[in-house]
Amino acid sequence: MAVQPPPPRPIEVLPPPPRPSDVPRCLMLPPSRTIRLFDRVDVFQNLDKSLGPDVRGTSFRSVALHGIGGVGKSSVACSYMEARFKESVYDVGLWVSGEKPASLRQSFTDIALRLKLPGANPQHHEANFHLVHDWLQSTDRSWLVVYDNVESAEILMPYWPTSTNGRAIITTRNDSLAFEPASDGLEVTSWDDKTGSKFLLHLLKKNIDRQSAETVDDSAFALAKRLGGHALMISQMAGLIHRYKFPIEDFLAVYLRNPQTTHERDEFKAIWEASFASLSKDSKPLMGVISFLMPDNITPEIFANVEGRHFPADLSFCDNDFRLLEALAELFGLALVKKDEDTGIMSVHRMVQTQFKYFLSPEQRLRYFENAVALIFDLFPSEDIEVGQMYENWEMCNRHIQHVINLRDCFAEEQKLPGNFQVSFKLCELLLRSQRFLLESNEMKDFEETCRVNLMVVECLEPGAQKESYKATIISHQAQMAENLGDHETAIRLHKEDYKIQLAKQPRNLYFLSYTAGNLGYSYSSAGNQTEALKWFQTSREWWSNMPNRPLNILVNEARAYILLGDLETAEKLLDSFEKQARSDKSQGWAMNADGYFAIGVFDLHRKDFESAEQHFSAARQAWLKGDQTRLHPFYGACLYKLGVVYLSQGKVEAAINHLRDSVVITQADKDKRPAEHARVLFKLSEALSQDASDDSLDEAVKLRDEAEVYLRKQDPNTNNFSTDEAYDRFVTLDRR
Incomplete structure (x- = not known):
């Protein structure tokens, strides 16, 4: 065969897992934190009772700090962790942003990097989580993890510790988390009037004329009473008093002249209106954008004035660095937005975001939402239409996907409100880009919702x-996600619907027509109809006939169809073409190389050249890792599976068992979405164990074989064939088969 395998690579030797003593003492605090914790001694004492005075050598304990937004739950958790760390109660304190799966994933990546765990990488979110998870289970360090601003147990549970030691605190508005998963709950309440007034005076101690102490105390008490002891509201009011340099009694008089009487919390609205109404023509649209972004990770580059960038009309002042700094300083001074001086990352309280959006008119809200979309649109990579993939842009996508998801959720919320929230094409285009990334990176839940x-x-x-x-x-x-999950019938139906729309376009887009026809060929091949698949691959070829360099992924997929048809000669020619084109076009990148090597490995398996197959599947695995992507992606799991198959065919039973066990770890994560793909690894591992001499292996082989049948029935309840590779492979998408 003209296809030459890559030179043998040295066996990959992974570093040993860190010993518990390898990680030094470490404290991770949130990027933006308040230093204004005041009079929460009772909460600290209750936390000590819930978590226990002796944290070493004791079982895992957890507590949920719950209460309305803005009462100081995060500040309490942060200050408590810092205090107990300084007292050496805990050796390691970790902070996790718990709002959404995207922020949870990023937090565990940050932790893995901060702890310097072997194998940690900025792009390996799933792998990083497992590194941290394993470390928490094995370390003899005393540790405390704070999960901040958690919305629901459903979001939290995949990231909840399963350790038998350690401590965890949840901050949340959802008091049900105090029952599950936390083992205890503490409500953080608003202060009473006296304590609230003391807090206000504490914040204003530099502004107060002590000669009028009695008047000041009375005014502070009256104002705190009006605010219901709400920590964030009091802090906001102190910011206004400081900004306007009003004596507190004068400010109280101004405030009381504008009471709200419709319900008991009208005073709250007055406070927000006073803050928001004071914003300048520059700071107001800036606050408008910030109110739609992910609140805890607003990076400076979002507003950066780089060459060639065009800001929306409301944000044209961002072209002037000084005006941008002035507008931001105004938001910082009003305590609406916080900034971490070390990282430059800004954050905003969710209550501030929500209240500001409702402060705006519907027209303003739509305009500022569109501005936020435009800024993230500038930063989020677009798909290369000629390549049809985004793998090479994963790093940039990871940096901004949280903001895209937040914009998505904000739009969905707006649709529940009265009025016409008529957005422009940019939101659709931005979500399309994120869909491509979420599809490739196997983030199924976010993909489906997007x-x-x-x-x-x-x-x-x-x-x-x-x-x-x-x-x-x-x-x-x-359609591609349906195919990815083994639902070939749905994939074909959707691809045909797409193709019909593409045909109706005037003028026709030959790129899209060729790709859509190629996708149909791919799905028909996965479904076992190679004759129909080849017809569609030929159609794809015809649409591309007047353009250079047919996409390599379509070329490789056509070769796969010929392999399954048994026409190895034609498949070999196509794979030769792939290698020739890949060598001449270095821009194809790591993912396409991994895909091509994998296909050649499948070709080698069909002609029973196991040595060459081993080299090509190893090359596919190395190419994938070269792209710095997660070791828990289904494609990486398929590489391990195929290597297990090859080793078993060569009689290398121990190597086969090791690789198949590693593959099971990956397929286990998506076993409910891809039951047949998980089942085939269990089936093959059962075969490998049955060839092992150990009695324990034989018992495990029987157990795994039964488990494989259970999962295959989940994919196809009517199946009665559990004894062949084909019984499982037919539900696996073509590029992992």
Whole structure:
């Protein structure tokens, strides 16, 4: 065969897991934190009771700090962890942003990097989580993890410790978390009037004329009483008093002249209106954008004035660095936004975001939302239409995906409100880009929700060709996910719907037509209909006929169809073409190389050249890792599975068992979404164990074989064939088969 295997690579030797004593004392605090904790001694004492005075050698304990937004839950947790760390109660204190799966993933990556765990990498979110998870289980260090601002148990549970030691604190508005998963709960309440007034005076101690102490005390008490002892509201009021340099009694008089009487919390609205109404023409639209972003990770580059960037009209002042700094300083001075001086990262309280959005008119809210979309649109990478993939841009995508998800969720919330929230095409385009990334990175839940919301966005657009084009792309992405999950029938139906839309376009887009036809060929091949698959691959070839360099992924997928058809000669020619084109075009990148090597390995297996197959599957695995991507991606798991198959075919039973066990760890994560793919690894591991001499291995082999049948029935309840590789492979997408 003309296809030459890559030179043998040395066996990858991973560093040993860190010993518990390898990690020094470490304290991770949130990027933006308050230093204004005041009079929470009782909460500290209750936390000590809940978590226990002796944290070493005791079982895992956890507590949920719950209460309304803005009462200081995060400040309490942060200060408590810092205090007990300084007292050496804990050797390690860790901070996790718990709002969304995206922020949880990023937090565990930050922890893995901060602890310097072997194998930690900025892009390996799933792998980093498991590194931290394993460390928490094995270390003899005393540790405390704070999960901040958790919305629901559903979001939290995948990241909850399963250790038998250690401590955890949850901060949340959801008091149900005090029952599950936390083992105890503490409510952080607003202060009584006296304590609230003391807090206000504490914040204003530099502004107060002590000669009028009695008047000041009375005014502070009256104001704190009006605010219901709410920590954030008091802090906001102190910011206004400081900014306007009013005596507290004068400010109280101004405030009391504008009481709200419709319900008991109208005073709160007055406070927010006073803060928001004071914003300048620059700071107001800036606050508008910030109110729609992920609150805890607002990086300076979002507003950076780089060459060639065009800001929305409301934000044109961002072209002037000084005006931008002035506008931000105004937000900092009003305590609406915080900034970490070391990292430059800004944060905003969710209550501030919510209240500001409702302070705006519907027209302003829509305009500022569109501005936020435009800023993130500038930063989030777009798909290279000729390559049809985003793998090379994963690093940049990871930096901004949290903001895209937040914009998505904000749009969905706006649709529940009265009025016409008519967005522009940019939101749809931004969500399309994120869909591609989420699809490739195997973030299935976020992918499905993004597609659902994006279809809502499409319905808001004006009728026309562009609207139909966006709809077709969403359908294409949904089809690819269906295929990825082994639902070939749904994938074919959706791809045909996409193809019909592409055909109706005037003028026709030959790139899209060729890719869509190629996708149909791929899905028909996965479904076992190679004759129909080759017809569609030929159609794809015809659409591309007048353009150079047919996409390598379509070329490789066509070769796969010929392999399954048994025409190894034609498959070999196509794979030769792949290697030739890949060598001449270095821009294809690590993912395409991994895919190509994997396909050649499958070719080698079909001709029973196990030595060459081993080299090519190893090359596919190394190419994937070269892209600094997660070791828990399904493709990486498929590489391990195929190596296990090769080793078993060579009689290398121990090596086969080791690789198949590693593959099971990966497929286990998605076993409910991809039951057949998990089942095939269990089936093959059962075969390998049955060839091992150990009695324990034989018992495990029987158990795994039964488990494989259970999962295969989840994919196909009517199946009665559990004894062949094909019984499982037919539900696995083509590029991992």
